[in-house]
Amino acid sequence: MTSTVSPKRILDQPFVLDLFAGPGGLDVAGHSLGIPSLGIEWDKSACLTRYAAGLDTLHADVSTVRRDAFESLPPEINVLAGGPPCQTYSVAGKGAGRKALEEVKGFIERLMAGDPEEAIDKELKNLSDPRTALVLEPLRYAIQATRSPNRGRRPYDVIVLEQVPAVKALWDRYAEVLQDIGLPDGTKYKVVVDVLDTETYGVPQTRSRAVLIARREGLGEPALPRATHRAYEAKEWNRRNGGIPTQATLDEANTAEPPSQPAEGGDKPDHWVSMRDVLTERKTPFLVRSNYGSSGIPGRRGVRTDRQPAATVTGRISRFVVFEHLNDDIVYEGPRFSMNEAGMLQSFPPDYPWSGTAKAQQVGNAVPPLFGAHLLSAALGLPSPHPEAMRKPWVPATEEQRAKLRSHGCGAADDCTARCPRPE
Incomplete structure (x- = not known):
């Protein structure tokens, strides 16, 4: 189901928490829409790119923040977004995630039933590739929000997720439990799921992504973004x-x-x-x-x-x-x-300040910003973005701004600290 009606803004002050934020694809999308965001990213080089771009960042492991530092997150965050690492689900990888789809679906049901986190964490360690479990983190964050005193136990209003097409089966299961069962506190969502092609949204690249858009009940029916460009057909x-x-x-x-x-x-x-x-x-x-x-x-x-x-x-x-x-x-x-x-x-601005090492990996792992802007716009009831919005010159952070961002993200203005993830 794609949007066919005039957009109607559903949140007065959206604020995005971007899990697995990478070098900033969804954050650049939010920037183009005037929406603030906070990204959580494990990779040091991706964080260096984010600091250079002036993006608010926590250099941290998503799972660790959920377990140990959730209460430190801004309580005004009302949009949960992210693209969990796809290597174990991608057809370019070894397929550990694809082989474990049914097992991961079982963990979804157990999380929604309120099973003890410690028991689930222990069993997740038995997966052949630990990255497979990261696809569960958005759901675990949604549940944690309803238990957070700092937030007043208030659930997220909107959830926006994207991953490789093989993960659609898990997003479908997310949709079923969010709509029919609800979070452990009883919160339910209206959800749409599908596989979309990025070139049909003005991205100069063929890339298929499984997407999920959810709105908390009472905020209207969600819809997928309307395609603005034709699909590409190979000759x-x-x-x-x-x-x-x-x-x-x-x-x-x-x-x-x-x-x-x-x-x-x-x-x-x-x-x-x-x-x-x-x-x-x-x-x-x-x-x-x-x-x-x-x-x-x-x-x-x-x-x-x-x-x-x-x-x-x-x-x-x-x-x-x-x-x-x-x-x-x-x-x-x-x-x-x-x-x-x-x-x-990927639809990043032409002068985006790529920094650190493994820049090609940063680029390839990122959510295409223009595609992300379409997803956020559809989720929040905003007009569709124009491709030119991503081609404007990007204003990098000053040295002073970069130091302040790094002090917030890493704990020091000029280096990582003990709280930052270790490379292994």
Whole structure:
């Protein structure tokens, strides 16, 4: 179910708690909508990026904050959001999470029934990959909010979650228990769940995500964001020649896809946004070869022209090979995507201050901000965001602001402290 009616704002002062916040995808989305947020992030480098961007951050483990520091969170937070780590559920991983789906569903039911946290934590340690259990953290935060004296035991008003498509089965179970059973204190929600494609929301990249939007009963029926752009469909030539571009490939590519432009008339969605539309500094037409699948759909991999959206941006974005010059079937390899370009394919602002190490992993793990803005807008009854909102120059934090953010997030203005997560 997607939104077909005029939006109606449901919260006067939304404040987002972003779990597994990464370098700031959902926070950048909130910033574009004028919504404050606090992110909790484990990875040190992602936190450095967040501090440089001026984003309020706790350098901490999500589970540890829930257990030991929940009462220190701002009581005015009323929106719970996040994208739990996807490695164990992703088709690019080993599949520990996918194999444990039924087991994780059982833990959902036990949490809603109010089973002792200590017993559940003990059993979760038996999972083959401990990251699999992180998908339960949003539910555990929702329950904890109803037990928090600092909040007056007030539940979150809105919940917004996203993950890889394989997690839809768990979001469906979330929806069932939130609607039919309710949290242990009796709070129930209205919920919608589906798998959405990011290119249909103006992101210049094909990326499928399982999303959940929930509103506390009494705040109206939630709806998924209305698609603003057409879906991308792979062409047969994308997978010819073993992924080796030729002049013939380029010629066929340039005639197979029209230039990106708005569709004419009424409510018809715009053409999807291409790589060329956002990577304007690249003056020469180019082809990109991806050596792995996109969102588990083999037909989405192979070779793409700059007139198409990028394949799914992951931590391996530096492996994308970019071909710029083709002459008499001789292929020349051009410069690969910079981290700023990779970020732009995720819909981050062009000058976003990527910091620390493993920048490609930060980019690939992030929620595309424009997609996040659509999710938050739909969840909160706000108008759909415009793609240009994410292309405005980003104002980085000053050294003084960065030190203040780090002092709040790490405990010291210039370094991590004992309260920060250890790398292992």
